[in-house]
Amino acid sequence: MGSTRARTPKNFVLDERLERYRDAIEYIPAAYAGNWAQACWPLDPHADSTSPRSFREVRLDLGCGKGSYLVAAAQAEPDALFIGIDMQPVCIAYASQRVIEAGIKNALLIPGSGEKLSHMFAPGELASITLNFPTPHPRKREAAQRLTTVEHLLDYRKLLAPGGTVVLRTDSEPLFDYSLPQFEGAGYTVQWTSHDTRADHPSIPMSEYEERLVEEGATVHGICARLDEEPSGQQLQAAREQSLNSLYDYIPEDLYEGAYIPHGMNFAITAFRNRRRNLEARNSRQ
Ligand SMILES: C[S@@+](CC[C@H](N)C(=O)[O-])C[C@H]1O[C@@H](n2cnc3c(N)ncnc32)[C@H](O)[C@@H]1O
Numbered sequence: 451m452g453s454t455r456a457r458t459p460k461n462f463v464l465d466e467r468l469e470r471y472r473d474a475i476e477y478i479p480a481a482y483a484g485n486w487a488q489a490c491w492p493l494d495p496h497a498d499s500t501s502p503r504s505f506r507e508v509r510l511d512l513g514c515g516k517g518s519y520l521v522a523a524a525q526a527e528p529d530a531l532f533i534g535i536d537m538q539p540v541c542i543a544y545a546s547q548r549v550i551e552a553g554i555k556n557a558l559l560i561p562g563s564g565e566k567l568s569h570m571f572a573p574g575e576l577a578s579i580t581l582n583f584p585t586p587h588p589r590k591r592e593a594a595q596r597l598t599t600v601e602h603l604l605d606y607r608k609l610l611a612p613g614g615t616v617v618l619r620t621d622s623e624p625l626f627d628y629s630l631p632q633f634e635g636a637g638y639t640v641q642w643t644s645h646d647t648r649a650d651h652p653s654i655p656m657s658e659y660e661e662r663l664v665e666e667g668a669t670v671h672g673i674c675a676r677l678d679e680e681p682s683g684q685q686l687q688a689a690r691e692q693s694l695n696s697l698y699d700y701i702p703e704d705l706y707e708g709a710y711i712p713h714g715m716n717f718a719i720t721a722f723r724n725r726r727r728n729l730e731a732r733n734s735r736q
Pocket residue numbers: 454512513514515516535536537538541562563564565581582583584585657658659660
């Protein structure tokens with residue numbers, strides 16, 4: 451598995467692309483906080499007093515990548531507004547191109563980081579947050595950046611409407627195993643879990659990463675968690691203690707021998723296997 455940086459063809463000029471698809475990009479999201487559903491509703495010259503004036507709800511695709519999931523989800527639910535956020539401008543360029551070329555009016559992109567959501571949305575404004583194949587950040591020292599830490603999940607709580615959901619999908623069983631107690635510790639109720647979301651939830655649109663990683667042999671693990679009551683101090687404390695764990699603590703004893711290795715773990719697994727082989731060789735010589 452290569453890097454998580456989106457690749458671009460030789461003749462790709464980022465600024466030119468961002469300018470060309472600018473109509474699908476919002477650079478000052480704070481201006482719309484609390485008002486996305488109304489402000490983005492397209493003007494209809496034939497509207498009358500009974501016509502809707504706002505999207506039914508707002509859904510966030512956090513770390514949307516190149517936008518194929520965003521566009522397909524928006525096409526499936528035309529009365530909801532879909533907002534994709536990604537920190538890589540090149541992803542925003544591809545995703546905005548997809549939105550414009552699909553001719554849809556219910557999706558847009560925000561370039562930026564998931565760390566700043568409270569500047570972009572008002573409390574209770576989001577019906578759902580989707581995390582498709584979030585960067586796993588397996589090492590302990592980067593654990594705080596995982597989008598499913600209890601601290602991130604507490605941030606999402608403030609922005610979700612009552613009954614709002616967070617859906618995680620990942621090729622990484624270690625990230626799944628790590629995230630499940632984080633959701634519970636942050637006061638979410640798990641609605642479903644799956645170790646093959648394509649089979650169990652076939653209506654969920656494909657993302658680019660799903661397509662690519664499934665071709666490489668991955669199955670997709672998923673968690674859908676619904677906002678519930680505030681967690682107790684005890685629940686929170688347990689989740690915080692676990693939140694900076696390395697994902698290497700969750701890898702199986704056989705080190706994925708003969709099986710698919712989750713995205714971002716190839717290098718470490720090879721190192722672990724070499725270390726084990728060296729140890730075995732040394733032990734057999736004694
Ligand atoms: C592995 S890719 C998955 C892309 C897409 N969701 C998919 O499934 O095809 C992870 C994406 O999340 C973005 N990302 C990672 N951390 C982020 C953050 N804190 N805020 C916004 N985007 C982030 C990366 O730039 C990258 O495009």
